[in-house]
Amino acid sequence: MDPMTVDLAATPVRDLNQALHAPEPEQRWRVRNPRGAHAIACGLTRPLSVEIDGHVGYYCAGMNQHAAVTVNGNAGVGVAENMMSGTVRIRGNTSQSAGATAHGGLLVIEGDAAARCGISMKGVDIVVGGDVGHMSAFMGQAGRLVVCGDAGDALGDSLYEARLYVKGAVKSLGADCVEKPMRDEHLTELAGLLKAAEFDEDPAAFRRYGSARRLYHFKIDNAY
Amino acid sequence: MNEGLRESATFDRATIHAIQRAAATGVYDIRGWGAKRRLPHFDDLLFLGASMSRYPLEGYRERCDTDVVLGTRHARHPLHLDIPVTIAGMSFGALSANAKEALGRGATAAGTSTTTGDGGMTPEERGQSRHLVYQYLPSRYGMNPDDLRKADAIEIVLGQGAKPGGGGMLLGQKVTDRVAGMRTLPVGVDQRSACRHPDWTGPDDLTIKIVELREITDWEKPIYVKVGATRTYYDVKLAVHAGADVVVVDGMQGGTAATQEVFIEHVGIPTLAALPQAVQALQELGVHRKVQLIVSGGIRTGADVAKAIALGADAVAIGTAALIALGDNHPRYDAEYRALGSAAGFFDDFQDGRDPAGITTQDDELADRLDPEEGGRRLANYLRVLTMEAQTIARACGKAHLHHLEPEDLVALTIESAAMARVPLAGTDWIPGRTR
Numbered sequence: 001m002d003p004m005t006v007d008l009a010a011t012p013v014r015d016l017n018q019a020l021h022a023p024e025p026e027q028r029w030r031v032r033n034p035r036g037a038h039a040i041a042c043g044l045t046r047p048l049s050v051e052i053d054g055h056v057g058y059y060c061a062g063m064n065q066h067a068a069v070t071v072n073g074n075a076g077v078g079v080a081e082n083m084m085s086g087t088v089r090i091r092g093n094t095s096q097s098a099g100a101t102a103h104g105g106l107l108v109i110e111g112d113a114a115a116r117c118g119i120s121m122k123g124v125d126i127v128v129g130g131d132v133g134h135m136s137a138f139m140g141q142a143g144r145l146v147v148c149g150d151a152g153d154a155l156g157d158s159l160y161e162a163r164l165y166v167k168g169a170v171k172s173l174g175a176d177c178v179e180k181p182m183r184d185e186h187l188t189e190l191a192g193l194l195k196a197a198e199f200d201e202d203p204a205a206f207r208r209y210g211s212a213r214r215l216y217h218f219k220i221d222n223a224y
Numbered sequence: 225m226n227e228g229l230r231e232s233a234t235f236d237r238a239t240i241h242a243i244q245r246a247a248a249t250g251v252y253d254i255r256g257w258g259a260k261r262r263l264p265h266f267d268d269l270l271f272l273g274a275s276m277s278r279y280p281l282e283g284y285r286e287r288c289d290t291d292v293v294l295g296t297r298h299a300r301h302p303l304h305l306d307i308p309v310t311i312a313g314m315s316f317g318a319l320s321a322n323a324k325e326a327l328g329r330g331a332t333a334a335g336t337s338t339t340t341g342d343g344g345m346t347p348e349e350r351g352q353s354r355h356l357v358y359q360y361l362p363s364r365y366g367m368n369p370d371d372l373r374k375a376d377a378i379e380i381v382l383g384q385g386a387k388p389g390g391g392g393m394l395l396g397q398k399v400t401d402r403v404a405g406m407r408t409l410p411v412g413v414d415q416r417s418a419c420r421h422p423d424w425t426g427p428d429d430l431t432i433k434i435v436e437l438r439e440i441t442d443w444e445k446p447i448y449v450k451v452g453a454t455r456t457y458y459d460v461k462l463a464v465h466a467g468a469d470v471v472v473v474d475g476m477q478g479g480t481a482a483t484q485e486v487f488i489e490h491v492g493i494p495t496l497a498a499l500p501q502a503v504q505a506l507q508e509l510g511v512h513r514k515v516q517l518i519v520s521g522g523i524r525t526g527a528d529v530a531k532a533i534a535l536g537a538d539a540v541a542i543g544t545a546a547l548i549a550l551g552d553n554h555p556r557y558d559a560e561y562r563a564l565g566s567a568a569g570f571f572d573d574f575q576d577g578r579d580p581a582g583i584t585t586q587d588d589e590l591a592d593r594l595d596p597e598e599g600g601r602r603l604a605n606y607l608r609v610l611t612m613e614a615q616t617i618a619r620a621c622g623k624a625h626l627h628h629l630e631p632e633d634l635v636a637l638t639i640e641s642a643a644m645a646r647v648p649l650a651g652t653d654w655i656p657g658r659t660r
Binding site: 013014017018021038039042043045057058059062063065077078081082084096097100101103116119120122123138139141142160161216217218 | 251254363364367368369370372395396407408409410413414418422423424429432433435436439440441442443
């Protein structure tokens, strides 16, 4: 059966979202002409499939629960912010704060992600095919961030318990973020994440970073 | 003590003690409460009351309404409250679950709203609160779209009066299993919340963030924007441009569960200075009373409520006063306060989690001291007294609704308060900076 198609050149985003929030929505959706509109397909609560053909603006798939959202284009600020579950896949690049504060689910970015990718992440898994910008995983609390390319300045600044895997170069580590040994369980974990993201990368080529936990308690020498 | 001893005004005993404490520990002081220094405040204003040219209402019988509707600008379901006194955001974590439940019970009994805080929504609070405002904070601890949809309004917090520009703080002794679980943090960590939102910067982004929250909640919920009082005139204008239904301005007397003393006492401006700036901004945009204004920071009496409304607020919020109504700083705990190095009437170590009144703690034994039903009754009583006091003043000024109070009903006792409140110095027609 063909998906329900919505043309955002003719339909307001508000109408699309209300249709997606309906008690018994169609299961498969195709969105055309997003033209950088904001808040497309945010607040979904059901296991829908939504495919968007084109570039989206801020907060696409924000607070997603259970849905699978694919963007055949680039995404603006805060894609999949505070996602709880489900899958969001961006075929292109993303702007800053991708997956910010997300609690669960899987965010796949096939291109590059700008600054603050995974900021304050709280359990989400994020897999980036290219590079991530500065301050990525800032204050990351839980979840995994996988970067197949390079990472910018201050990776993992003020990190809590999020785990970071980077294949390429890390320009600099943020406060309290350190490199940690890759043990077998980490290789296994990383292999699972790469497989879920459908990326053909060798886990052995990655390095792991995490919190040194030196900022967990107030001390005078915490004053950077 | 020798009667001839003279205490320094510059180096008073508290200052000397603070220097000695800093020298001994090498760590700055962290405490709860709000600014304790003397500040220009509502006490510096007086109502004129009725006279030859004004007609009063009979004090006990004639109608003086107190209700307020919040969120009429865009929300499909605005909040209709019976009284214009709301309960400010205070987190589960900073407060015990019993305290949060008591706040919900008291607010509901009095017909008003209560507010979550950093760390998410608890079932106790939701269950006992008829009108619950869900805070959307920089940390996004416990931020859950299901809870967002359960809320009656959403408050985007940019800052609070006790620490504009600073994030939350919850020391390890209060980060118990339950608190840590709700916030996705390691148990016992000294938690420092983010001071800025992770996925937007500046007012243009805030506009888009507000649209996202409206889309997620199908445009049902009023959206508040809360700022700590600093550049209030500009902040309020920007909040309105960003699409806020309600603006909340929290002056520097507003409380906190834990912040550096130097931050509390030296950053931000008094509530009295901020309120007229906020009203001016709303009036210039033509949205005064259409985008509602809630003011907090040092509200204690019905007179404070009436003065805030007369200056242009639609409602006020209370935090510290609500905790006192629940039992905070009660003399019956004086011996225990003294054992902690404090005393009843002075206790502000909310960060330590050893509150004898069982309010600012996560210790089960201490928390059990606060019966949420009894606490709720006390808070409801207090809220009713605030309302009746405000009505008493309003009737004396001839007003059939609290919102009919206006700046013309007020004069100031000091030059500073006259300048800040923009009302005449008592006995004159002089408003410093505005009239000659």
